[in-house]
Amino acid sequence: MTGALVIGGTRFIGRHLVNDLLDHEYDVTVFNRGNHGNPFADDDRVYRIEGDRTNDSALELARERAAPDIVFDMVAYEPREVRAATRIFADSAYVYVSSGAAYADEEIPKREGETALEPCTNEQATDDSGETYGNRKAEGDRTVFAAAERGVRAMSVRPCIVYGPHDYTERFDFWIDRVREYDRVIVPGDGTTLWHRAYVGDVASALRVVAEAGEAGEAYNVGDRRLVTLAESIELIADAMGEEVEVVHAGSRELAAGGLSPTDYVLYREYPHVLSTAKLAALGWDSTPVAEAIDRSVADHVDSDRDGSEHAPDRAAEERVLGVLDTL
Structure with missing residues (x-):
């Protein structure tokens, strides 16, 4: 059985990801602070480790306790968090949840490796406002690519606007x-x-498919195949x-x-x-009608x-x- 560690995992995309992993017979551990209700509290298939992902020691402890084959990073909002995670989990496959907001150029469609990404200054890298969200996600992507060059099996998934059950953004x-x-x-x-929107269940399956079949150092857009x-x-x-x-x-x-x-x-x-999803579809992924x-x-x-x-x-x-x- 493949062991998966989900950093986050109880609110929206992470909640659906955990269910998708369970459906595909993964051994699942979630790591979070416990600030929100845990829908898996009574599910003995899901092991939970409490901790703050911004604390490197807590991440290292999670690595030791979970020994994951794959790490899904749902809540990395600053580049330094991605740098820490790709270092700490260097021996695992690492899938980073980025965003379609990482793209800088307005073109139709936006394609991985072709459409330019947002720049990110040192000030933007630590700013938590909505105005710098895309910049920080783009820098997280570049951090993933750099980790792959060091031999880490690190990959990025870029959802567009996500919708579906349990969507706290409303x-x-x-x-x-x-x-x-x-x-x-x-x-x-x-x-x-x-x-462009992405149904949350499809984002969850995309994360798993990328972990299973994606290439290190690559990014994959995810969104509804029909707009x-x-x-x-x-x-x-x-x-x-x-x-x-x-x-x-x-x-x-x-x-x-x-x-x-x-x-x-x-x-x-x-x-x-509009994001091109052809690269993800080539891995065998498809979206819900x-x-x-x-x-x-x-x-x-x-x-x-x-x-x-x-x-x-x-x-x-x-x-x-x-x-x-x-x-x-």
Whole structure:
């Protein structure tokens, strides 16, 4: 049985990864601080080690106790954390969770090894703001590549926007809630905005596939093999709920009536963000059909207390926009 150590492992992507590994008969250990609930607390197949991944001694102890064949690093947010992990786990396969945000150039699609990555200054490397997230992930990728040159079997996986059950970011939940609560859903622009997404179960399987068949020093994009626009997403959510909704398109002028702009809406992007997934597919990976992935996401949303309200424009503001549109 192959031993896997998951750094993180109890919230979202890591939670799905642990389940995927168990389904494929891995011996699984999770390493985290225990700040969040542990869904595997009653599962004797999952061993847990408590510790802070920013503490090198704690990582070394986890290495000694778990003796992993593969390490999945779900929560490395600064390059120094990747440097430490690739050194400490130099005798294991190491899979780093990067991000599509690591890409600097706007091109369609973004390809591994071709599209330029974000630069990262010393100041950005230790800054924890959202503005430097892509820079730090890109530097983490470069750290992985450097480790591979030293002989470590280190690889990187770059997801785009991840959605699905247990999504604490609630980005996709915002749109599910809109369809659930209102029969008219405002979509900014003409509805064709395209921000590539990845179903969380597919991200989990991608991590395992890369660990099993990936090449050291390589990065692999992961995202839905079929892309859908924001307006199409609303229609798929409505189908999953058995609801009928009117998709109302609102441009910048109409949104201004409610003090809004297109960028106030989560998952809106002016320029399409598309990642090529051909390299990952060549390893034998495939994605869940989008309609099925959205069905599962909707079912989980209905059973949860998530509503995406932290992302939401005020509905009263949207009602003002609808009032303007109704007079046109």
